[in-house]
Amino acid sequence: MINLETPRKFEQLVSQAHLVATEIFRANSRKYDRAEHSYPKELDMLAAAIDGMNEGGGISGAGAGTVGSGPSGNGASGKGRSGNRNGSNMASLLGLIELCWGDVGLLLTMPRQGLGQAAIAAVADEEQLARFGGKWAAMAITEPEAGSDSAAIRTTAKYDEDTDEYVLNGEKIFVTSGDRADLIVVWATLDPSQGRAAIKSFVVERDNPGLKLDRLEHKLGIRASDTANFVLDNCRVPKENLLGSPEIAPKGGFAGVMQTFDNTRPLVAGMAIGVSRACLDRTRELLAEAGIEIDYDRPPHSQPAAAADFISMESDWEAARLLTLRAAWMADNRKPNSLQASMAKAKAGRVATDVALRCVALAGSVGYGEGELLEKWARDVKILDIFEGTQQIQLLIVSRLLLGKTSGELK
Amino acid sequence: MSSQQNLAERGMAAGLRALNWLAASDLLDRLGLREPTERLLHGASKTTVATATRAGRTFAAAQRLSRPARQPKGPRTDLFDLEPADEQQMLRDSVREFALAKLRPAAEEADAATATPPELLGQANELGLSMVGVPEELGGAVEQRSAVTSVLMSEALAQGDMGIAVACLAPAAVSTAISLWGDATQQSTYLPEFVSENVPAAALAILEPRAMFDPFRLETRARRANGGYVLDGTKALVPRAQDAELFIIAAELEGTGPALFIVEPATQGIAVEPEPAMGVRAAATGTLTFDNAKLGPDALLGGGDPKVYTECVQLGRLGWCAVALGTGRAVLDYVIPYVNERKAFGEPIAHRQAVAFTVANIAIELDGMRLATYRAASRVDQDLSFAREVALARRLCAERGMAIGSDGVQLLGGHGYVTEHPVERWYRDLRAGGVMEGALLI
Numbered sequence: 001m002i003n004l005e006t007p008r009k010f011e012q013l014v015s016q017a018h019l020v021a022t023e024i025f026r027a028n029s030r031k032y033d034r035a036e037h038s039y040p041k042e043l044d045m046l047a048a049a050i051d052g053m054n055e056g057g058g059i060s061g062a063g064a065g066t067v068g069s070g071p072s073g074n075g076a077s078g079k080g081r082s083g084n085r086n087g088s089n090m091a092s093l094l095g096l097i098e099l100c101w102g103d104v105g106l107l108l109t110m111p112r113q114g115l116g117q118a119a120i121a122a123v124a125d126e127e128q129l130a131r132f133g134g135k136w137a138a139m140a141i142t143e144p145e146a147g148s149d150s151a152a153i154r155t156t157a158k159y160d161e162d163t164d165e166y167v168l169n170g171e172k173i174f175v176t177s178g179d180r181a182d183l184i185v186v187w188a189t190l191d192p193s194q195g196r197a198a199i200k201s202f203v204v205e206r207d208n209p210g211l212k213l214d215r216l217e218h219k220l221g222i223r224a225s226d227t228a229n230f231v232l233d234n235c236r237v238p239k240e241n242l243l244g245s246p247e248i249a250p251k252g253g254f255a256g257v258m259q260t261f262d263n264t265r266p267l268v269a270g271m272a273i274g275v276s277r278a279c280l281d282r283t284r285e286l287l288a289e290a291g292i293e294i295d296y297d298r299p300p301h302s303q304p305a306a307a308a309d310f311i312s313m314e315s316d317w318e319a320a321r322l323l324t325l326r327a328a329w330m331a332d333n334r335k336p337n338s339l340q341a342s343m344a345k346a347k348a349g350r351v352a353t354d355v356a357l358r359c360v361a362l363a364g365s366v367g368y369g370e371g372e373l374l375e376k377w378a379r380d381v382k383i384l385d386i387f388e389g390t391q392q393i394q395l396l397i398v399s400r401l402l403l404g405k406t407s408g409e410l411k
Numbered sequence: 412m413s414s415q416q417n418l419a420e421r422g423m424a425a426g427l428r429a430l431n432w433l434a435a436s437d438l439l440d441r442l443g444l445r446e447p448t449e450r451l452l453h454g455a456s457k458t459t460v461a462t463a464t465r466a467g468r469t470f471a472a473a474q475r476l477s478r479p480a481r482q483p484k485g486p487r488t489d490l491f492d493l494e495p496a497d498e499q500q501m502l503r504d505s506v507r508e509f510a511l512a513k514l515r516p517a518a519e520e521a522d523a524a525t526a527t528p529p530e531l532l533g534q535a536n537e538l539g540l541s542m543v544g545v546p547e548e549l550g551g552a553v554e555q556r557s558a559v560t561s562v563l564m565s566e567a568l569a570q571g572d573m574g575i576a577v578a579c580l581a582p583a584a585v586s587t588a589i590s591l592w593g594d595a596t597q598q599s600t601y602l603p604e605f606v607s608e609n610v611p612a613a614a615l616a617i618l619e620p621r622a623m624f625d626p627f628r629l630e631t632r633a634r635r636a637n638g639g640y641v642l643d644g645t646k647a648l649v650p651r652a653q654d655a656e657l658f659i660i661a662a663e664l665e666g667t668g669p670a671l672f673i674v675e676p677a678t679q680g681i682a683v684e685p686e687p688a689m690g691v692r693a694a695a696t697g698t699l700t701f702d703n704a705k706l707g708p709d710a711l712l713g714g715g716d717p718k719v720y721t722e723c724v725q726l727g728r729l730g731w732c733a734v735a736l737g738t739g740r741a742v743l744d745y746v747i748p749y750v751n752e753r754k755a756f757g758e759p760i761a762h763r764q765a766v767a768f769t770v771a772n773i774a775i776e777l778d779g780m781r782l783a784t785y786r787a788a789s790r791v792d793q794d795l796s797f798a799r800e801v802a803l804a805r806r807l808c809a810e811r812g813m814a815i816g817s818d819g820v821q822l823l824g825g826h827g828y829v830t831e832h833p834v835e836r837w838y839r840d841l842r843a844g845g846v847m848e849g850a851l852l853i
Binding site for chain 2: 001002003004005006007008009084085086090296297298299300301302311312314315316318319320322323325326329340343346347392395396398399400402403404405409410411
């Protein structure tokens with residue numbers, strides 16, 4: 001039965017996340033936007049509290065590690081009469097939207113909540129889960145010469161029979177929380193001549209002497225979240241740190257790695273929805289102070305332009321939000337959702353950026369100045385249309401699936 | 412223009428005048444159009460004559476209800492869910508099948524003729540479109556009131572053709588309105604005809620002919636007189652205006668605000684003229700003019716409650732969202748094989764990002780429109796506020812829907828601009844979403 005309201009059972013989770021967003025994230029937003037590269041120690045206590053709540057089955061808002069197509073959380077209570085489930089994918093998404101309404105930069109640097117955990121959860125075996133589970137894991141995929149084209153990465157992993165280790169060499173950039181995390185999940189190729197099939201992910205401990213921090217980036221936004229560049233210089237990891245199978249299989253291996261994104265893309269879309277809702281909420285207040293009320297019944301063209309503009313932004317925001325909830329709902333119900341996950345990410349990424357920039361303009365100097373957070377949100381939000389697959393990559397995925405094209409045909 | 416003739420008389424007179432004028436003109440011979448036009452006029456004059464007869468239909472209660480009957484709301488779920496209930500899926504699938512098999516092939520001709528073939532309207536009635544919103548005790552087809560069901564059926568119908576869908580759904584807007592807001596007398600008088608085998612043509616008219624129209628600032632006026640009401644004003648783009656046997660008319664009731672009136676076309680002082688538009692032409696849109704039209708004491712619907720009127724406007728907008736979803740889907744399903752088959756520079760144009768991304772964006776925006784519309788409808792069914800959700804869905808369906816129409820033509824290039832392909836019609840139809848008010852009701 002069609003129903004697109006937030007399930008009542010998640011209301012408490014949402015209100016907890018909202019409280020955290022208000023009291024901790026918003027309270028520190030400007031501070032860490034200004035103090036780039038300084039560690040937001042306020043988050044340590046919060047992260048510990050969230051760890052505790054996760055174990056208790058409560059708020060799992062920022063937990064990328066809890067999403068996936070496997071048996072989802074919330075147990076039997078997630079199951080409806082007709083087999084319909086609202087489980088951990090939706091719970092994580094809803095919590096995340098609230099937290100990012102608070103501050104997406106701080107969310108991204110929440111201890112032990114990095115997207116690397118999603119990769120580990122997706123492909124690790126039991127022994128690896130025991131060793132790496134619960135740690136703060138960052139993802140290192142992008143290289144100076146390979147961004148969206150992740151199959152073209154050049155970082156190599158050579159097996160050393162004498163020591164039973166892999167030796168990693170190469171350069172990794174744009175590693176979110178790379179300097180703060182305990183572990184870095186590094187993508188490297190066992191054999192550059194064999195393309196995608198040879199790409200594997202390796203868990204590297206942050207204190208590995210072969211993993212050398214090159215620099216921390218200075219960025220447009222999400223400054224609370226550090227972005228690290230590394231050089232891997234004969235970086236040795238035990239062979240047990242390879243995630244998944246060491247075999248170079250012509251099919252399946254890389255696709256498995258890429259499927260991690262089906263679960264994380266709706267989360268990044270959710271971040272975009274959270275940030276842009278913050279923009280809309282604040283702009284609505286500022287417009288009200290300026291005497292502009294939004295009337296949903298009267299035609300937009302017979303209202304002030306600002307009100308019409310607001311309805312226009314809000315409608316696209318609503319479309320993005322519902323597309324994202326759909327992708328999470330499908331994951332909870334174990335329906336394949338590659339298409340819907342990319343649709344959600346594409347729509348949310350562009351809508352959120354558009355909304356944030358238009359809200360700055362509607363609020364005028366108040367929106368552009370640092371006295372409000374609107375200008376910060378407009379800077380923060382842009383990354384969400386880029387990482388975890390750019391707008392253009394999402395459209396490629398969507399159109400290939402719709403048109404039945406291979407990556408060779410539709411480049 | 413005498414206002415003394417009733418609508419039926421005027422309809423016949425106008426039809427015969429046009430026929431006489433055209434027959435006397437040599438324009439048709441010069442353009443080689445005589446034969447097709449005569450065929451067309453033959454159909455048109457038949458319709459006009461039939462209108463005169465049908466407009467004479469008497470709505471009378473065989474049995475009086477002691478109190479108004481209302482459809483109960485269905486069960487609720489607390490979980491987010493995008494699967495329609497089994498019976499909703501069955502209804503939707505059968506309507507879609509009918510739409511693709513019957514409406515789509517008839518669409519081009521109906522568009523040109525600005526009329527939907529009567530046999531198609533008859534077949535559509537058999538689907539029970541006008542009965543879905545009627546309470547069971549009055550012969551309705553569905554036990555529970557469900558806006559979601561109406562949205563799904565309207566969407567499916569418009570996947571065949573929006574213009575014909577609007578023609579088919581116009582009577583349902585009237586029967587649903589009387590079911591939702593009618594009193595016992597109104598329901599006993601009018602609803603039995605809508606669940607009969609011979610469903611009357613009927614239309615809900617809100618729109619007025621002026622720029623910046625706002626349904627909450629109507630210029631059609633109703634004043635109280637002699638225990639009844641008197642209507643003055645003009646309604647625009649009323650579907651099936653010429654052959655309608657019953658209207659619901661929105662008018663500003665003095666001292667009360669905008670309100671809805673049940674109006675029988677035989678009433679003195681009503682004039683009707685054809686008003687073809689850019690699109691939804693198969694709905695045979697027309698202009699209604701009220702000049703001192705006197706209505707009885709039972710004409711006022713919903714007691715003139717402003718909340719009833721607001722809800723009517725909102726549910727009408729939802730109806731236009733639903734048909735935009737169907738037409739948008741038609742566009743998507745049409746362009747995918749086209750761009751895969753059409754070759755340029757030695758390969759399918761679908762291999763170009765500029766083309767492929769346009770298709771991707773049609774799909775993304777269409778899904779966004781659909782989810783927003785479903786959410787609004789499901790809030791109606793759950794007795795939750797829905798003003799905001801309807802407004803957001805309407806804006807998406809109006810603007811994104813329009814863009815889908817435009818992209819559909821663009822993807823076919825010159826071929827999209829000619830009537831050999833249906834995308835030019837969908838382009839015209841999809842612009843209706845941002846313009847129309849009323850006429851449909853979810």
